[in-house]
Amino acid sequence: MLTKKQLELLIFLQEKITNSIIPPSFEEMKVALNLKSKSGIHRLVTALEERGFLRRLPHRARSIEILKSYKTVKNINKSNTKLSDFNCDNKTNTNLIDIPLVGNIAAGSPIDAIYNETEKINVPTFLLGKGSYFALNIIGDSMIDVGINEGDIAIIKQKNNANDGDLVVALIDDTETTLKRFKRSGPKIILKAENKNYKSQVYESGSNIKIQGILSGLIRKYNS
Numbered sequence: 001m002l003t004k005k006q007l008e009l010l011i012f013l014q015e016k017i018t019n020s021i022i023p024p025s026f027e028e029m030k031v032a033l034n035l036k037s038k039s040g041i042h043r044l045v046t047a048l049e050e051r052g053f054l055r056r057l058p059h060r061a062r063s064i065e066i067l068k069s070y071k072t073v074k075n076i077n078k079s080n081t082k083l084s085d086f087n088c089d090n091k092t093n094t095n096l097i098d099i100p101l102v103g104n105i106a107a108g109s110p111i112d113a114i115y116n117e118t119e120k121i122n123v124p125t126f127l128l129g130k131g132s133y134f135a136l137n138i139i140g141d142s143m144i145d146v147g148i149n150e151g152d153i154a155i156i157k158q159k160n161n162a163n164d165g166d167l168v169v170a171l172i173d174d175t176e177t178t179l180k181r182f183k184r185s186g187p188k189i190i191l192k193a194e195n196k197n198y199k200s201q202v203y204e205s206g207s208n209i210k211i212q213g214i215l216s217g218l219i220r221k222y223n224s
Helices: 004-020 026-032 038-050
Strands: 054-056 064-066 096-106 119-124 133-139 153-158 167-172 176-185 188-192 201-203 209-219
Touching: 004 026, 004 038, 004 064, 026 038, 038 054, 096 153, 096 176, 119 133, 119 209, 133 209, 176 201, 176 209
Parallel strands: 096 133
Antiparallel strands: 054 064, 096 119, 133 153, 153 209, 167 176, 167 209, 176 188, 188 201
């Protein structure tokens, strides 16, 4: 059995993830359930996890996977929950924007640059700020220690400069692209992997390295 609030949260999470792919933040959950603090949300999420309805992946923000649908709960009292309020079939309140999905990006060794726009994807506006954005499919595992996995979709803000520590899309010799952590060491540019099995890529002064953008967010789709 689930409590009323546990059920309401499960409904909210399932409908939200189904329609916008990215799990909501604790703040969004708090507002949706009209709770006063995020600690209450934490307790509800923990309870749902203990009951086998969802799973959180460690050390990764917004990583919630639905394991059992709220529809498996017996005797749902629709009049006593916010089921209708959380039904996302009505998308009038969904804040999404289309951005181009332009190809693949290596989170490993650099791969051939791909510029062709293959399709557009819907992205929640909370992931975006001012400026232009595009999306790239992640290939490789060199950034897994910061929660970037193969199969993720990277949301990139277009920029041609970066600060030390930024996660950047870099174009190398106008032919290859890669996603790495950017760092300068004197005249050298270092593109650092976030996986101990990969060495950093070090480029001497004068190398043809162009910053294409800064990582703004990630989209990860879970199978339920």
